[in-house]
Amino acid sequence: MKFNLCCKVLKSSLNRLSIRQLSSSIQNQNDLFNAELKRQQNAVGRIEKINVVYKGVPEDAELIMNKNLSTPYNCAQHLSEMLCNRSVLALVDGVKLWDMHRPLESDCEVQLLHFHDTDPYHCNRTFWRSCSIMLGSVLSRVFKEDVQVALHSFPSPTVKSGSFVYDVELSLPDWNPTPAELRVLSGEMVKLAYEEIPFERLSIGQDLAEELFQHNRHKLEQIPSIVQQSLDGKVIVYRIKDHIDISRGPMMSNTNHFGRCTIVSAHKIETDVGLLYRFQGVALPKAMQLNHFAYGIIEERAKKLNSGRLPTIQGEYQPAMTSREEIAAPV
Amino acid sequence: MANQAEVTKLVSRLKIPILAKHRRLRNPEGPQGRVKKIRAIVTALFKYERIEVYHYDGDEARGYAERLISDAIRHGDTHKETMEMADYWIEEKNLVHKLFKVLVPRFQNTSSSYTRMLNAPIPHATPEDSHPHFRSVIELRGNPFPPLIQSAVDNRLLIQNVLLEEAKKEYRAAKYAEIAQDLESRANEKSDASSETREDTAEDESQPK
CATH class of the missing domain: 3.90.1030.10 (Ribosomal protein L17)
Structure with missing residues (x-):
């Protein structure tokens, strides 16, 4: 393949990546995640029923679901396949954004959001955030073994900035990605979308979080401040396939919402924590179609260094969410 | 009639x-x-x-x-x-x-x-x-059935349009800056030229004396 010749740093061809071996640390991380997930599911105990009122198309409905087990996605399964496929995010009681795969906790009213809503602000933001975490997942495994990769974080997503971002520490002092290497990254992102992987959400305690991220010093440093900021002293982690990352969420329901993607640049940024690479990309949901000329304009703009907050040492992982972000504005 | x-x-x-x-x-x-x-x-x-x-x-x-x-x-x-x-x-x-x-x-x-x-x-x-x-x-008109034609959706908020709108703004800002710079440099040239001519005339005046 052509990629073999030009990718000095990345695992050469696109094909070889798919049959990669799980490294022991990733395996260990996943075991911990699975154990915690199982523990939480078992902790539900006796199954109680809750009344879920669905508002929206094709018609309003009232569903009786299982407390702490049923998710908005399960509600959608009762209603329509169309809803299962297109829903990105749920809006609980008209104020809380809720992941599609997060169990509902009490009687509530659910609305399902998608990219073609009249005001898709929250869907777009969620999409951008999910793109960042997917980029992190790709970056953590796409480099050759001799390159040390330590994911740092990503600033809170703003679609208007023109690109989604992940800040990463690489053991490469001076690396300028070639267009072919960027194309490999883009291809990996799209492959992740083809695999149709649901985003798994888990809320865990500080001890477990530190155990999960013991191999990543940046994340370890961030965990105490995250715990401090959160209301219940928990850390929220997400898993895509075998990649686990910290984010307050919410994330979109599945990687298959992801359509077209280009990773456009990796800027070197000097920060308090050392030299980081700011990977930037632009993507569109599968539901959106755009001609190549317009997409080219967006791509071109995304190459400029994103003005998102630079990582700092004492700086919190993500700025505390403003009310607009956590609570959906009534449309 | x-x-x-x-x-x-x-x-x-x-x-x-x-x-x-x-x-x-x-x-x-x-x-x-x-x-x-x-x-x-x-x-x-x-x-x-x-x-x-x-x-x-x-x-x-x-x-x-x-x-x-x-x-x-x-x-x-x-x-x-x-x-x-x-x-x-x-x-x-x-x-x-x-x-x-x-x-x-x-x-x-x-x-x-x-x-x-x-x-x-x-x-x-x-x-x-x-x-x-x-x-x-x-x-x-005014019948109770669902509409046959979807009412026009304001699609400025769709993700691609948000991105394109921002790109447009940035492009315009760059263009305006370019134009402003151009005007400025032209104005400078003009003032330079006029000051030169003024100096020339001043010299001419001084010479006959």
């Missing part, structure tokens, strides 16, 4: 395009069959508020329905001629009641036409029917 009434004021001006000449709507029963068909369509339109018919029949009948509603609004239910017309063109008599009691209040203050006509999908030609007829959907 001055004593003659203006014809345009005798009949209501309809808010839909009307052909200069009526359609004959070929029918085995002759002109009587044409009238029968139009009566059936007008009645169905008032009854169901949305119907699908052959395009030419429907377009012809639409004018009759519009005229009936328009006259009913203009003259009310005490006007003898209007009532006779309604009685003739509407086959089911309870619909005459509907015309004056339901449709007149509904359309009293509208500025657009009372009915709407949309093209129905053209069926695929089959061996049995190689010349499918054009069909149309006629509806009374």
